[in-house]
Protein backbone atom coordinates (compact mmCIF):
# COMPACT_ATOMS: atom_id res chain seq x y z
CA UNK A 254 0.00 0.00 0.00
CA UNK A 255 1.45 3.34 -1.07
CA UNK A 256 0.39 6.12 1.28
CA UNK A 257 2.11 8.80 -0.81
CA UNK A 258 -0.42 8.10 -3.63
CA UNK A 259 -3.28 8.97 -1.28
CA UNK A 260 -1.88 12.38 -0.33
CA UNK A 261 -3.07 15.45 -2.25
CA UNK A 262 -0.39 16.53 -4.74
CA UNK A 263 -0.48 20.12 -3.44
CA UNK A 264 0.26 18.87 0.09
CA UNK A 265 3.17 16.74 -1.11
CA UNK A 266 4.65 19.82 -2.76
CA UNK A 267 3.96 22.19 0.14
CA UNK A 268 6.92 23.85 1.77
CA UNK A 269 6.00 24.13 5.47
CA UNK A 270 6.32 27.35 7.46
CA UNK A 271 9.57 27.27 9.41
CA UNK A 272 9.14 28.93 12.80
CA UNK A 273 12.01 30.35 14.86
CA UNK A 274 11.76 27.36 17.20
CA UNK A 275 11.86 24.94 14.26
CA UNK A 276 15.06 26.48 12.95
CA UNK A 277 16.84 26.45 16.28
CA UNK A 278 15.52 23.99 18.84
CA UNK A 279 18.52 23.32 21.05
CA UNK A 280 17.17 24.46 24.40
CA UNK A 281 20.58 24.89 26.00
CA UNK A 282 20.48 26.98 29.12
CA UNK A 283 23.33 29.19 28.01
CA UNK A 284 21.57 30.34 24.84
CA UNK A 285 20.11 33.82 24.63
CA UNK A 286 17.07 33.71 22.39
CA UNK A 287 16.71 36.84 20.31
CA UNK A 288 15.11 35.14 17.31
CA UNK A 289 11.33 35.05 17.80
CA UNK A 290 10.41 38.67 18.63
CA UNK A 291 9.10 37.62 22.03
CA UNK A 292 8.90 39.89 25.05
CA UNK A 293 12.07 38.98 26.99
CA UNK A 294 10.67 39.50 30.51
CA UNK A 295 10.08 36.09 32.08
CA UNK A 296 6.51 35.14 33.11
CA UNK A 297 6.55 31.45 32.26
CA UNK A 298 4.38 32.30 29.24
CA UNK A 299 6.38 34.96 27.39
CA UNK A 300 8.00 32.40 25.07
CA UNK A 301 6.40 30.52 22.19
CA UNK A 302 5.56 26.91 23.13
CA UNK A 303 7.51 23.93 21.76
CA UNK A 304 6.00 23.44 18.26
CA UNK A 305 6.67 19.68 18.40
CA UNK A 306 5.48 19.29 22.04
CA UNK A 307 8.41 16.93 22.75
CA UNK A 308 7.98 16.58 26.52
CA UNK A 309 4.25 15.96 26.27
CA UNK A 310 4.62 13.52 23.38
CA UNK A 311 7.28 11.66 25.30
CA UNK A 312 4.95 11.22 28.27
CA UNK A 313 1.94 10.31 26.11
CA UNK A 314 3.95 7.81 24.08
CA UNK A 315 4.82 5.83 27.22
CA UNK A 316 1.19 5.84 28.36
CA UNK A 317 -0.12 4.91 24.90
CA UNK A 318 2.73 2.46 24.22
CA UNK A 319 3.76 3.98 20.93
CA UNK A 320 6.74 5.92 19.60
CA UNK A 321 6.70 9.75 19.83
CA UNK A 322 7.06 9.85 16.03
CA UNK A 323 3.72 8.02 15.75
CA UNK A 324 1.95 10.86 17.58
CA UNK A 325 0.35 14.06 16.34
CA UNK A 326 -1.25 16.46 18.84
CA UNK A 327 -4.10 18.76 17.94
CA UNK A 328 -6.19 21.56 19.42
CA UNK A 329 -8.83 18.95 20.29
CA UNK A 330 -9.31 15.85 18.11
CA UNK A 331 -11.37 18.07 15.85
CA UNK A 332 -8.17 19.77 14.66
CA UNK A 333 -6.54 16.37 14.04
CA UNK A 334 -9.59 15.33 11.98
CA UNK A 335 -9.46 18.57 9.99
CA UNK A 336 -5.75 18.05 9.21
CA UNK A 337 -6.55 14.53 7.98
CA UNK A 338 -9.21 15.89 5.60
CA UNK A 339 -6.85 18.53 4.24
CA UNK A 340 -4.01 16.04 3.76
CA UNK A 341 -5.89 13.34 1.88
CA UNK A 342 -9.07 14.77 0.33
CA UNK A 343 -9.10 16.81 -2.86
CA UNK A 344 -12.11 19.19 -2.74
CA UNK A 345 -14.87 18.50 -5.31
CA UNK A 346 -13.20 15.23 -6.30
CA UNK A 347 -12.68 12.86 -3.39
CA UNK A 348 -15.26 11.42 -1.00
CA UNK A 349 -15.34 10.01 2.52
CA UNK A 350 -17.44 7.20 3.96
CA UNK A 351 -19.53 7.65 7.11
CA UNK A 352 -21.61 5.11 9.01
CA UNK A 353 -24.57 6.95 10.54
CA UNK A 354 -25.68 7.43 13.22
CA UNK A 355 -22.28 8.76 14.24
CA UNK A 356 -20.34 11.76 15.53
CA UNK A 357 -21.57 14.86 13.67
CA UNK A 358 -18.20 16.53 13.26
CA UNK A 359 -17.03 14.27 10.39
CA UNK A 360 -19.77 15.53 8.10
CA UNK A 361 -19.29 19.17 9.15
CA UNK A 362 -15.57 18.91 8.34
CA UNK A 363 -16.36 17.21 5.00
CA UNK A 364 -18.72 20.07 4.10
CA UNK A 365 -16.23 22.68 5.28
CA UNK A 366 -13.58 21.13 3.05
CA UNK A 367 -16.04 20.64 0.16
CA UNK A 368 -15.71 16.84 0.19
CA UNK A 369 -18.56 14.52 -0.80
CA UNK A 370 -19.95 12.29 1.97
CA UNK A 371 -21.14 8.75 1.24
CA UNK A 372 -23.33 7.40 4.03
CA UNK A 373 -23.78 3.70 4.72
CA UNK A 374 -26.02 3.28 7.79
CA UNK A 375 -25.13 0.84 10.53
CA UNK A 376 -27.16 -2.37 10.84
CA UNK A 377 -29.99 -2.19 13.39
CA UNK A 378 -27.61 -3.74 15.97
CA UNK A 379 -25.39 -0.67 15.34
CA UNK A 380 -22.62 -2.73 13.70
CA UNK A 381 -21.02 -1.70 10.38
CA UNK A 382 -22.55 -3.08 7.19
CA UNK A 383 -19.23 -4.40 5.89
CA UNK A 384 -20.49 -5.82 2.59
CA UNK A 385 -22.35 -2.61 1.68
CA UNK A 386 -19.31 -0.50 2.56
CA UNK A 387 -17.05 -2.59 0.34
CA UNK A 388 -19.62 -2.53 -2.50
CA UNK A 389 -20.21 1.22 -2.34
CA UNK A 390 -16.73 2.71 -2.07
CA UNK A 391 -15.02 3.86 -5.25
CA UNK A 392 -11.58 4.96 -6.41
CA UNK A 393 -12.15 8.48 -5.02
CA UNK A 394 -13.04 7.21 -1.53
CA UNK A 395 -10.16 8.48 0.55
CA UNK A 396 -11.22 8.05 4.18
CA UNK A 397 -13.47 5.66 6.06
CA UNK A 398 -14.50 6.91 9.51
CA UNK A 399 -15.13 4.30 12.19
CA UNK A 400 -16.15 5.65 15.57
CA UNK A 401 -15.68 2.87 18.13
CA UNK A 402 -17.10 3.04 20.75
CA UNK A 403 -19.58 4.91 18.58
CA UNK A 404 -21.23 8.18 19.54
CA UNK A 405 -24.27 8.22 20.02
CA UNK A 406 -24.96 4.47 20.03
CA UNK A 407 -22.34 3.70 22.77
CA UNK A 408 -21.30 0.28 21.37
CA UNK A 409 -17.93 -0.84 20.05
CA UNK A 410 -17.67 -2.27 16.55
CA UNK A 411 -16.72 -5.93 16.23
CA UNK A 412 -12.97 -6.38 15.88
CA UNK A 413 -13.45 -8.81 12.95
CA UNK A 414 -15.42 -6.19 10.98
CA UNK A 415 -12.83 -3.48 11.62
CA UNK A 416 -10.05 -5.82 10.59
CA UNK A 417 -11.72 -6.73 7.29
CA UNK A 418 -12.24 -3.04 6.51
CA UNK A 419 -8.60 -2.22 7.35
CA UNK A 420 -7.45 -4.95 4.99
CA UNK A 421 -9.85 -4.36 2.10
CA UNK A 422 -10.20 -0.57 2.02
CA UNK A 423 -7.40 0.98 0.02
CA UNK A 424 -7.80 4.43 1.56
CA UNK A 425 -7.22 5.78 5.06
CA UNK A 426 -9.20 4.19 7.92
CA UNK A 427 -9.72 6.57 10.83
CA UNK A 428 -10.77 4.87 14.07
CA UNK A 429 -12.07 7.49 16.49
CA UNK A 430 -11.47 6.13 19.99
CA UNK A 431 -12.67 9.13 22.02
CA UNK A 432 -14.33 6.70 24.46
CA UNK A 433 -11.76 3.88 24.44
CA UNK A 434 -10.90 4.35 28.13
CA UNK A 435 -14.42 3.26 29.11
CA UNK A 436 -14.38 0.29 26.75
CA UNK A 437 -13.63 -3.39 27.21
CA UNK A 438 -11.95 -3.41 23.79
CA UNK A 439 -8.25 -2.89 23.29
CA UNK A 440 -7.11 0.19 21.38
CA UNK A 441 -6.26 -0.32 17.71
CA UNK A 442 -3.12 1.74 18.34
CA UNK A 443 -1.39 -1.56 19.23
CA UNK A 444 -1.91 -2.66 15.58
CA UNK A 445 -0.38 0.37 13.82
CA UNK A 446 2.59 -1.60 12.52
CA UNK A 447 0.25 -4.04 10.75
CA UNK A 448 -1.93 -1.46 8.99
CA UNK A 449 -0.14 1.40 7.18
CA UNK A 450 -3.52 3.02 6.36
CA UNK A 451 -4.69 3.24 10.00
CA UNK A 452 -5.07 6.46 11.99
CA UNK A 453 -6.31 6.16 15.57
CA UNK A 454 -7.80 9.26 17.20
CA UNK A 455 -7.94 9.76 20.96
CA UNK A 456 -8.56 12.75 23.20
CA UNK A 457 -8.03 14.05 26.72
CA UNK A 458 -11.57 15.52 26.60
CA UNK A 459 -13.49 12.56 28.00
CA UNK A 460 -11.88 10.08 30.44
CA UNK A 461 -8.98 12.39 31.33
CA UNK A 462 -11.30 15.21 32.39
CA UNK A 463 -9.58 17.90 30.31
CA UNK A 464 -12.16 18.98 27.72
CA UNK A 465 -11.33 22.59 28.58
CA UNK A 466 -7.69 22.49 27.50
CA UNK A 467 -8.46 21.11 23.99
CA UNK A 468 -5.97 18.31 23.47
CA UNK A 469 -6.55 15.54 20.96
CA UNK A 470 -4.14 13.11 19.37
CA UNK A 471 -3.69 11.13 16.22
CA UNK A 472 -1.65 7.93 16.20
CA UNK A 473 -0.40 6.51 12.90
CA UNK A 474 2.72 5.42 11.03
CA UNK A 475 5.64 7.90 11.16
CA UNK A 476 5.04 8.41 7.42
CA UNK A 477 1.48 9.71 7.96
CA UNK A 478 2.37 11.65 11.12
CA UNK A 479 5.15 13.37 9.20
CA UNK A 480 2.81 14.79 6.56
CA UNK A 481 0.21 15.89 9.12
CA UNK A 482 2.96 17.58 11.12
CA UNK A 483 4.10 19.51 8.07
CA UNK A 484 0.71 21.15 7.58
CA UNK A 485 -0.37 21.77 11.18
CA UNK A 486 -0.30 25.35 12.48
CA UNK A 487 3.21 25.79 13.96
CA UNK A 488 2.20 26.47 17.57
CA UNK A 489 -1.12 24.62 17.66
CA UNK A 490 -0.79 23.37 21.27
CA UNK A 491 -0.43 26.35 23.57
CA UNK A 492 1.84 26.42 26.63
CA UNK A 493 -1.00 26.30 29.19
CA UNK A 494 -2.42 23.19 27.53
CA UNK A 495 0.98 21.47 27.41
CA UNK A 496 1.62 22.30 31.10
CA UNK A 497 -1.83 21.20 32.29
CA UNK A 498 -1.71 17.94 30.33
CA UNK A 499 1.76 17.07 31.65
CA UNK A 500 0.58 17.77 35.19
CA UNK A 501 -2.52 15.61 34.83
CA UNK A 502 -0.57 12.74 33.27
CA UNK A 503 1.69 12.61 36.32
CA UNK A 504 -1.08 11.12 38.43
CA UNK A 505 -2.91 8.52 36.38
CA UNK A 506 -4.36 6.87 39.47
CA UNK A 507 -6.93 9.64 39.80
CA UNK A 508 -8.02 9.15 36.19
CA UNK A 509 -8.15 5.36 36.58
CA UNK A 510 -10.30 5.66 39.70
CA UNK A 511 -12.71 8.07 38.02
CA UNK A 512 -13.05 5.74 35.03
CA UNK A 513 -13.85 2.85 37.36
CA UNK A 514 -16.46 4.91 39.22
CA UNK A 515 -18.06 6.06 35.95
CA UNK A 516 -18.22 2.45 34.72
CA UNK A 517 -19.83 1.33 38.01
CA UNK A 518 -22.33 4.15 37.74
CA UNK A 519 -23.07 3.15 34.13
CA UNK A 520 -24.13 -0.29 35.42
CA UNK A 521 -26.24 1.27 38.17
CA UNK A 522 -28.03 3.73 35.86
CA UNK A 523 -28.65 1.13 33.13
CA UNK A 524 -30.08 -1.25 35.68
CA UNK A 525 -32.33 1.31 37.43
CA UNK A 526 -33.63 2.60 34.12
CA UNK A 527 -35.31 -0.70 33.23
CA UNK A 528 -37.93 0.06 35.88
CA UNK A 529 -39.02 3.30 34.22
CA UNK A 530 -42.27 2.49 32.44
CA UNK A 531 -41.79 4.82 29.45
CA UNK A 532 -38.32 3.41 28.67
CA UNK A 533 -38.75 1.13 25.66
CA UNK A 534 -35.19 0.00 25.15
CA UNK A 535 -31.76 0.32 26.79
CA UNK A 536 -28.71 -0.16 24.65
CA UNK A 537 -25.50 -1.68 26.07
CA UNK A 538 -22.70 0.84 26.57
CA UNK A 539 -18.94 0.70 26.16
CA UNK A 540 -18.66 4.47 26.76
CA UNK A 541 -19.42 7.09 29.46
CA UNK A 542 -22.96 7.61 28.19
CA UNK A 543 -25.98 5.46 27.48
CA UNK A 544 -28.57 5.53 24.72
CA UNK A 545 -32.14 4.91 25.76
CA UNK A 546 -35.29 4.67 23.67
CA UNK A 547 -38.37 6.20 25.28
CA UNK A 548 -42.02 6.58 24.29
CA UNK A 549 -41.71 10.22 23.18
CA UNK A 550 -38.20 11.69 23.19
CA UNK A 551 -39.25 15.30 22.55
CA UNK A 552 -41.72 15.27 25.42
CA UNK A 553 -39.39 13.50 27.88
CA UNK A 554 -36.50 15.80 26.93
CA UNK A 555 -38.67 18.84 27.73
CA UNK A 556 -39.82 17.34 31.01
CA UNK A 557 -36.23 16.72 32.06
CA UNK A 558 -35.36 20.35 31.25
CA UNK A 559 -38.19 21.38 33.59
CA UNK A 560 -36.42 19.24 36.22
CA UNK A 561 -33.17 21.13 35.53
CA UNK A 562 -31.59 18.17 33.75
CA UNK A 563 -30.02 18.60 30.31
CA UNK A 564 -29.62 15.42 28.25
CA UNK A 565 -29.11 14.98 24.51
CA UNK A 566 -32.13 14.33 22.29
CA UNK A 567 -30.97 12.11 19.38
CA UNK A 568 -34.42 11.36 17.94
CA UNK A 569 -33.59 12.91 14.55
CA UNK A 570 -30.57 10.63 13.99
CA UNK A 571 -31.08 7.58 11.77
CA UNK A 572 -31.93 4.41 13.77
CA UNK A 573 -32.33 6.57 16.90
CA UNK A 574 -36.03 7.40 16.79
CA UNK A 575 -37.19 8.52 20.26
CA UNK A 576 -33.72 8.04 21.69
CA UNK A 577 -32.15 10.15 24.44
CA UNK A 578 -28.47 10.09 25.30
CA UNK A 579 -27.53 10.34 28.97
CA UNK A 580 -23.96 11.15 29.97
CA UNK A 581 -22.94 9.30 33.14
CA UNK A 582 -22.35 12.00 35.78
CA UNK A 583 -21.33 11.90 39.43
CA UNK A 584 -23.29 9.48 41.65
CA UNK A 585 -25.38 12.43 42.90
CA UNK A 586 -26.12 13.66 39.39
CA UNK A 587 -27.12 10.17 38.27
CA UNK A 588 -29.43 9.79 41.26
CA UNK A 589 -31.00 13.15 40.38
CA UNK A 590 -31.59 11.89 36.83
CA UNK A 591 -33.11 8.60 38.03
CA UNK A 592 -35.33 10.35 40.57
CA UNK A 593 -36.58 12.77 37.93
CA UNK A 594 -37.25 9.95 35.43
CA UNK A 595 -39.27 8.06 38.07
CA UNK A 596 -41.37 11.15 38.77
CA UNK A 597 -42.34 11.80 35.14
CA UNK A 598 -45.77 10.75 33.95
Ligand SMILES: *Cc1c(COP(=O)(O)O)cnc(C)c1O
Pocket residue numbers: 328329330331332356400404429431455456457458459464467468469
Ligand atom coordinates in the same frame (compact mmCIF):
# COMPACT_ATOMS: atom_id res chain seq x y z
C1 LIG B 1 -16.22 14.03 22.23
C2 LIG B 1 -15.72 13.40 20.99
C3 LIG B 1 -14.49 13.76 20.44
C4 LIG B 1 -13.63 14.74 21.16
O1 LIG B 1 -13.33 15.85 20.48
P1 LIG B 1 -12.28 16.88 21.12
O2 LIG B 1 -12.15 17.87 20.01
O3 LIG B 1 -11.00 16.12 21.35
O4 LIG B 1 -12.84 17.42 22.37
C5 LIG B 1 -14.06 13.13 19.30
N1 LIG B 1 -14.79 12.15 18.73
C6 LIG B 1 -15.96 11.76 19.25
C7 LIG B 1 -16.71 10.65 18.62
C8 LIG B 1 -16.47 12.38 20.37
O5 LIG B 1 -17.66 12.00 20.87
